[in-house]
Amino acid sequence: MMARPPASMTACSPSSPGRIDASCRLPLFALFGGAALWLALSSVFGLIASLTFHKPAMFADCAILSYGRAFPAWSSLLVYGFCIPAGLGVGLWLLARLGRVELAKPWLITVGAEIWHTGVLVGLIAILAGETTGYEWLEMPRYAMVILFLGFVLMAIWAFVTHTQRAEQSLYPSQWLVLAALFWLPWILSTAVLLLQFFPVRGVVQAAVAWWFAGNLLNVWLGLAGLAATFYFLPKLTGRPLQSQYLALFVLWTLMLFGTWTGIPAHAPLPAWMTELSGVGNILAFIPAVAVIPILVLTCRGAKVPCKGGPLCFTKFGVWSFVLASLLLALTACPLIHRVTDFTWFGQGQNLLRIYGFFTMTMFAAIYYILPRVVGAEVLSPGRVKVHFWLGVIGTLLFALPLVAGGVMQGLKLVDPAIPFVDVAKSTLMPFRMSTLGETLLLIGNFVFLFNVFGVIVSYLRSVGKTVYVDATAQLETAVVKP
Amino acid sequence: MKSAATVFLAAFLALSASWAGFVLAPQLQLGRQPQVKPSGVEGLYPVARPGLAQQGAQVYRSLGCVHCHSQSVRQDGTICELVLLDAGTNGPATLAALAQFDRELAKLPTLTALPKVIKIVRDVPSAVPMIKALKAAGATAEVKVSAQGPDIARSWGLRRSVAHDFAYDETVQIGTRRSGPDLANVGMTKPALDWQLLHLYAPSSVVTGSTMPPYRFLFEKRMITRAPSPDALQLTGEFAPPAGYEIVPTPEARALAAYLVSLRSDVPLDEAPFTSLTAPAPATNAPAK
Amino acid sequence: MNADPKNLNATTEAEPVSEPTAVPMWLIVTLLVLLFLGAWYYDARGGWLFNAKVYTPYAHAPEAFYPPAPDGANRKRGQVMFEKHCAVCHNNDGAGKPGQAPPLAGSEWVNAKGANRLIRIPLVGLTGSITVKGQKYDGLSMVGLGGGLTDDDVVDILSYIRNAWGNSAPDVTADQVKKVRTELGNRSQQYTGDELLKLEE
Numbered sequence: 001m002m003a004r005p006p007a008s009m010t011a012c013s014p015s016s017p018g019r020i021d022a023s024c025r026l027p028l029f030a031l032f033g034g035a036a037l038w039l040a041l042s043s044v045f046g047l048i049a050s051l052t053f054h055k056p057a058m059f060a061d062c063a064i065l066s067y068g069r070a071f072p073a074w075s076s077l078l079v080y081g082f083c084i085p086a087g088l089g090v091g092l093w094l095l096a097r098l099g100r101v102e103l104a105k106p107w108l109i110t111v112g113a114e115i116w117h118t119g120v121l122v123g124l125i126a127i128l129a130g131e132t133t134g135y136e137w138l139e140m141p142r143y144a145m146v147i148l149f150l151g152f153v154l155m156a157i158w159a160f161v162t163h164t165q166r167a168e169q170s171l172y173p174s175q176w177l178v179l180a181a182l183f184w185l186p187w188i189l190s191t192a193v194l195l196l197q198f199f200p201v202r203g204v205v206q207a208a209v210a211w212w213f214a215g216n217l218l219n220v221w222l223g224l225a226g227l228a229a230t231f232y233f234l235p236k237l238t239g240r241p242l243q244s245q246y247l248a249l250f251v252l253w254t255l256m257l258f259g260t261w262t263g264i265p266a267h268a269p270l271p272a273w274m275t276e277l278s279g280v281g282n283i284l285a286f287i288p289a290v291a292v293i294p295i296l297v298l299t300c301r302g303a304k305v306p307c308k309g310g311p312l313c314f315t316k317f318g319v320w321s322f323v324l325a326s327l328l329l330a331l332t333a334c335p336l337i338h339r340v341t342d343f344t345w346f347g348q349g350q351n352l353l354r355i356y357g358f359f360t361m362t363m364f365a366a367i368y369y370i371l372p373r374v375v376g377a378e379v380l381s382p383g384r385v386k387v388h389f390w391l392g393v394i395g396t397l398l399f400a401l402p403l404v405a406g407g408v409m410q411g412l413k414l415v416d417p418a419i420p421f422v423d424v425a426k427s428t429l430m431p432f433r434m435s436t437l438g439e440t441l442l443l444i445g446n447f448v449f450l451f452n453v454f455g456v457i458v459s460y461l462r463s464v465g466k467t468v469y470v471d472a473t474a475q476l477e478t479a480v481v482k483p
Numbered sequence: 484m485k486s487a488a489t490v491f492l493a494a495f496l497a498l499s500a501s502w503a504g505f506v507l508a509p510q511l512q513l514g515r516q517p518q519v520k521p522s523g524v525e526g527l528y529p530v531a532r533p534g535l536a537q538q539g540a541q542v543y544r545s546l547g548c549v550h551c552h553s554q555s556v557r558q559d560g561t562i563c564e565l566v567l568l569d570a571g572t573n574g575p576a577t578l579a580a581l582a583q584f585d586r587e588l589a590k591l592p593t594l595t596a597l598p599k600v601i602k603i604v605r606d607v608p609s610a611v612p613m614i615k616a617l618k619a620a621g622a623t624a625e626v627k628v629s630a631q632g633p634d635i636a637r638s639w640g641l642r643r644s645v646a647h648d649f650a651y652d653e654t655v656q657i658g659t660r661r662s663g664p665d666l667a668n669v670g671m672t673k674p675a676l677d678w679q680l681l682h683l684y685a686p687s688s689v690v691t692g693s694t695m696p697p698y699r700f701l702f703e704k705r706m707i708t709r710a711p712s713p714d715a716l717q718l719t720g721e722f723a724p725p726a727g728y729e730i731v732p733t734p735e736a737r738a739l740a741a742y743l744v745s746l747r748s749d750v751p752l753d754e755a756p757f758t759s760l761t762a763p764a765p766a767t768n769a770p771a772k
Numbered sequence: 773m774n775a776d777p778k779n780l781n782a783t784t785e786a787e788p789v790s791e792p793t794a795v796p797m798w799l800i801v802t803l804l805v806l807l808f809l810g811a812w813y814y815d816a817r818g819g820w821l822f823n824a825k826v827y828t829p830y831a832h833a834p835e836a837f838y839p840p841a842p843d844g845a846n847r848k849r850g851q852v853m854f855e856k857h858c859a860v861c862h863n864n865d866g867a868g869k870p871g872q873a874p875p876l877a878g879s880e881w882v883n884a885k886g887a888n889r890l891i892r893i894p895l896v897g898l899t900g901s902i903t904v905k906g907q908k909y910d911g912l913s914m915v916g917l918g919g920g921l922t923d924d925d926v927v928d929i930l931s932y933i934r935n936a937w938g939n940s941a942p943d944v945t946a947d948q949v950k951k952v953r954t955e956l957g958n959r960s961q962q963y964t965g966d967e968l969l970k971l972e973e
Contacts, residue, residue: 347660
């Protein structure tokens with residue numbers, strides 16, 4: 001282990017990537033390891049929830065695994081267990097690397113990560129026990145949210161401190177996006193938790209706040225955190241410069257300005273101006289997705305880098321899923337379309353494309369790139385990563401697209417009052433079967449991911465253990481030899 | 484973007500704009516809605532639910548019913564119909580009055596051939612002269628305003644859901660998916676507590692082909708001691724418990740059923756008006772007897 | 773593609789750079805087109821402007837669908853029309869604006885049994901001075917809305933104000949309004965308070 005120079009020097013002189021990665025090791029183990037665990041567990045709950053549709057009587061005697069508890073468990077573990085910690089971990093690493101500075105107080109960030117994971121665990125148990133709030137994407141009760149918030153603030157503050165201590169003063173686009181994400185989440189989270197759980201607003205305003213929060217979380221925050229990784233890894237993995245700085249700025253501005261107005265569904269029992277304004281937001285939120293396409297195409301143009309199922313493949317798939325999900329969201333603004341797609345599986349399919357197809361795939365790319373470097377050894381077999389890639393791609397497409405198509409079919413039947421509701425419900429079972437198949441593939445893929453991530457961590461711990469053992473036995477030998 | 488401060492400022496501006504639009508403005512406009520006295524209905528609307536139904540709302544929330552059921556009725560449009568209630572005794576005068584507005588109707592030979600709904604009008608004020616003319620001829624007519632849309636046609640409500648309907652909900656559970664039917668007015672269409680309890684225990688026993696999971700953990704299977712309990716569910720066929728046993732609802736089931744029966748919003752409001760020619764429903768969320 | 777493992781511990785590893793290429797024109801055009809479409813969409817369906825009582829599918833407050841009162845006056849509709857045309861000066865709560873518009877709440881002109889004087893005011897307007905509730909209002913100028921209001925509008929609005937904010941007076945009927953209009957003929961000259969007092973109630 002190299003001796004560390006005094007802290008005052010790191011602010012001025014850029015650190016080497018190896019040193020930076022080493023400083024990130026502990027926090028990223030905590031964040032990525034926990035995230036991988038929660039992701040696998042969320043897939044299990046997701047599958048349990050889906051089983052209720054195929055065999056309704058399965059959990060008739062078991063309240064904990066009933067749909068109304070398993071489904072919020074799935075969504076909470078996915079977003080709070082995987083998405084936010086993974087996004088935060090990648091953001092921390094990006095800030096450190098791009099600022100050419102080691103992470104500030106890694107042990108404190110690790111503590112923050114563990115606090116966050118505790119909050120997720122508390123929230124999960126609460127949801128299964130029936131303390132769910134009933135607001136989608138904000139299911140955890142307030143005591144869990146407070147723990148989560150504390151953990152996040154701890155990590156965000158030291159992420160910001162790392163940023164202020166940076167050696168490289170000029171900012172790369174990914175840094176803007178990470179900083180915006182660090183600012184966005186605490187504000188929407190604290191507003192939603194305060195106004196819904198501590199000083200509850202009355203009546204339908206609760207729904208407005210909950211929808212505002214969900215729209216900002218899914219349509220803005222995931223975009224900010226995910227695209228930060230995309231804008232870093234596309235040029236990094238192809239070896240070409242990012243095209244372009246101004247396009248990235250355009251994406252940042254339009255995502256923040258327009259994406260924040262999405263979220264209120266068209267059928268909401270709110271005055272017309274709110275639902276229609278959100279519809280306009282949905283239309284305009286397609287712009288950042290459109291703008292990412294030239295970034296992808298121009299940056300990768302001419303780069304003769306084969307995909308081979310590695311991080312670059314994940315990143316590219318993520319970009320196209322982002323575009324498709326934003327397109328589907330924009331389409332729902334059209335009255336003829338949302339009349340059919342409201343209240344159906346269409347919205348769920350669109351969300352799945354965004355969360356699984358875009359965000360998790362982009363995070364997988366980042367984690368598969370970052371972890372071996374943080375550990376300092378190439379311990380990840382490309383074969384296993386490739387298996388995960390194909391499971392992820394096919395699983396996501398099979399999970400989300402049948403729901404999108406099935407939702408449209410369901411909606412067309414719903415608007416025809418002559419068709420009894422029981423028939424409408426039955427007609428969704430066929431697409432749902434395909435979707436559950438996709439969900440199973442994703443479950444396997446997520447366990448492969450868990451296996452990969454813990455493989456890296458365990459191999460690192462083993463090598464550290466081995467070094468310690470070797471050192472200890474060497475000292476013992478010299479002690480034995482001396483007398 | 485030169486610095487973190489610029490990024491934070493930009494993010495602050497963007498987020499505060501939507502915060503003002505979707506958090507502050509709804510609170511200012513809808514956060515302190517008073518009760519209103521709807522026309523043609525006794526009492527105020529909305530009324531706070533009785534205690535058991537309030538508890539039932541918490542059971543609804545804790546079971547996650549919102550993930551399959553919505554509580555928001557949609558509406559495509561409104562239709563105004565001029566309805567003839569009483570053709571009067573002076574046939575030719577009535578037909579003459581009608582002739583002023585609709586030549587086709589005046590050609591009918593007898594009054595009994597008149598349809599109940601005389602005409603679809605654009606709005607209420609355009610029907611008022613016709614009503615007056617018919618009144619002068621000795622007939623009685625009224626204008627009936629009703630909401631239109633697939634949700635209304637499925638008897639999920641008499642009008643669209645508006646902010647006022649949720650003013651007394653502890654946790655608003657509007658929902659965004661319909662794996663099960665909309666529940667905004669289930670207290671109007673299925674007002675019997677017994678039906679609700681049977682449906683919760685074994686949905687396919689009351690709705691053939693239902694895909695809803697049974698909620699058997701909300702009920703207790705007990706041995707019948709001296710006599711069957713008055714609360715025991717009346718189950719038949721494959722759903723009936725084995726001989727000597729009965730199924731009794733737990734307090735949670737009772738509360739949930741009371742809550743479901745209290746869900747109704749069949750009161751005309753300024754934001755979504757409709758008229759009904761029958762006696763108006765009392766404006767109460769109390770469970771039906 | 774995973775990066776070359778040999779570079780893992782290199783002291784210099786190039787971080788990505790971004791080129792300052794301009795944003796393509798088609799993207800700007802798309803943004804402007806979508807902004808325009810969004811504005812048009814909101815204008816058509818948004819219930820101008822942030823009205824809390826307008827819900828889709830209504831483009832405006834659905835006053836045209838309120839059921840009429842049994843005696844023919846639609847007070848609900850009258851309220852909506854009052855808030856649209858008269859509340860600008862007289863306020864939603866009928867309190868008026870000091871020095872500019874006299875109050876209607878508790879006003880003896882509004883509560884008078886006969887509506888003869890009252891009907892003339894919205895039809896041709898007021899000028900000069902008038903005393904309401906013991907307070908003299910000088911330099912008035914209320915423009916008559918007679919041309920823009922139908923008889924039914926006048927019936928509804930006046931019936932509304934005669935039963936709002938604590939006022940209590942019988943509804944105005946269409947016959948009364950017709951009679952006043954006939955008497956007014958072509959008159960466009962505004963009334964003064966004194967002139968009105970000379971007429972019968």
